[in-house]
Amino acid sequence: MADDVSIQADVTVTGEISPRTLHLKMLRKQWQIISLQVIATIALIGMYLEVVSTYVVGSIDHTMLFDTIEILIGDQLPIGDWLTGEGRDGMSRFYVPIILGLLLGGGMALLAFQTPKVQQRVKLGFIITLIVALVGQLLLSWLTGMLFSFSLRLPNSSELSSLEWPLLMIMSLTILFLYLLPVIMGVRGIWGLSRRSIAWAIGFTLLFLGIHAILAFPLINGQLGSYGDSVNIIGAQFSDPTIGIFGLMLVTKQQFALIMIAVLIMVFQESSYGVIRYLEYAYRLPESCKRDPEYVRQMDNVLNTHLRHTFGFLGLTGIATTIALGFHSVLLGIVQDSTGSQWAGQISESIELSLTYGLVISAAMFLSVMAILRFFVPWERIWGFIYSRRNPEVITQGKEVVEI
């Protein structure tokens, strides 16, 4: 009996009532919001790693650029190899820079929530540090040199060489920053609730994919000479598929990586924008509504649905794309198995089918069938029926919050 009576979620052990409200301070700590932000961050990192592993690593990654610069200047760059990932192989080159990017993005998000005065001070401090790091040593040695020799002169070569270290350091950091721009901006956007930063992260990734696509275009790639060889080209024709569902092999590992990039971009976009959208809505509510338990309950409902749909619909999108890409082989397999005709075998070996046209046409066919299915299969009624079976009693409003 005593077990049946438990303390309400909003009542603390000491008996104090701490009702849930839709104030941003409280809402930002709500598990659904944090979950969405974590999902967006994971999707961002996943997307970045997929893009990097598919196109950048061993092809045009930052360590290769640093190596080239070191050869050109004939010296080591001032930034440590453990930070840049130089000397490591494969994806491990990006692990430390990604952590740096996450920290920098997180720091920028944290700064966005400070008062304008604090923000101004931090920015000012950063600029002063940058100036001091750049010309501080030069000025100190040059001015003290002039002071001790009692002569007015221009800085000499040894004094000017003190500029080398800070310039190389700033250049290295800038290169690293450019490589990590999607991560830095993405994290800043997710946790700092900035639409512009999220758009930057997505836009930069798409821009990279677009430039890569142009550089990988055979006509242009041929013009690049030896530089063109370093562009990682993914051919339109693939080997036999190895990944699939229900025993049907649909796509290759490489194709699957490309699908993952596309899906993760959308997961990142929808989750991060979703958080901002819901927080904006809560922010605009008048004070009385923020304290209204009904609004709190409905916000919970909306956020839970968003979380479910993020997994459900975006997962289905990935599966649908996978099936669509392998649909031509499925179709031909069915025809071949059912009729045993030679025609199906001949068609399946034709280059037109495995190349873009056949692939896209069959994929479009599959997606069209899926789209038409909505008129024949009442998905919502089916899910509603399942829900009703699972919750036979009429849903009553649970008192999850205390009315004040």
Add this chain to the structure above:
Amino acid sequence: MWTRKASFTFTGGIALILIGMMIANLQMMILGLTFIAFIVVNSWISGHGDVEVQRTLSADNLYKGDDLYVELLVTNRSNRNTQLLEVYDNIPHEMKLRSGLNQMRLNLKPGESARIRYVLRCPLRGHFSIGPVSLRSRNTFNLGVDEMYVDHHSDIVIFPQIKEVEEAFLRSRTPKMYTGATTLRTPGQGSEFYSLREYVPGDPFKNINWKAFARTGDLMVNEKCRDAVTDLYILLDSRDIARIGTVLKNPLEMGTVSAASLAAFFLKRRDSVALAIFDDSLSYLPPDTGDKQYFKILSALAGVSPKGNMPLQAVTNSLSGRFSRGSPVFIISSCEGDGTVPAAVRDLVGRGHEVTVLSPSSIDFERLVSRIPRMSYEVLKLERQNRLTTLAGSGAMVIDWMPDMDLSQALMQVRGY
């Protein structure tokens, strides 16, 4: 219906596929296909479940300036989730939200309900209708949107404000012929004995009951029943000219407030009150007493709007036959733009009515919304003064009612009448 986002996603998807095919780039094609697949998968869920809406109001009738508490109960009667549903209760633009919000974003499970509570301030009188309830359903990723409304209305009447009238001792000089028609059990000036009470300083000596004094040794006075019921006629000017001023402060608004306050005061005294409103036509409510009449008068005043240009003499000519002999007539009019006012007032006074003209100063109302040159204002004011003086000369009590003057303060001018 697709949203702009869905259209862009679809167009972008198609463009990426085509460009990908052109330059044989699989990443672009896959990105495009994923965009299309995203649209297709999301199109499986469209619209929303059957939603039932029920609105409860704290009152059907209110006084101007009062607060109205509204509760909207939204219930999902279907076997599916509503998806992201924006519920918006349409409220008249004359009403202002005082607390809460008339909209909510919700997602109701089958059988679930949500309550939207809000408080409206009603600063204007009139007949209003709250509703319909607009619904906008979106899917989670804002790719599809459907808009519709539930045709559910709640009618409400906002009566004019009732001001305290304490000093308006208006009474007919001529007792009503059929006194017995209404039984009065209130003390007042009259001839019939009501009760004995102890003498208080100020009571006239003629009322002292000497026999009772001899019997008890204390000074006792006779108290009388009110022996006459007054028929009061209120003529309200609702012509187009009465709209001069702001929405909240204009001759008509002040006129309705004064008419309602006077009616309330006299009905409380168990007098009979009649109301005539003239605009492009004449609406007449015959004299009667009681709460029912009070409600009728307030309802009539709630629906008044400025229109038309009926002259006052046309009103008095058509109603003079219905006026009780010697009854007081209250004319609430700015007396602007009507040359028949002096003649009408003269006619009423000539028939033995006690005429009181309560005249909101329309020039001062006009000054609230537009800048009138000082000279013009002085001239207009002088013209108005002359007009009111003419009315006063005809034998009417004239009250020049300034916009910032309280009703009881204005009525002080007829004190002791």
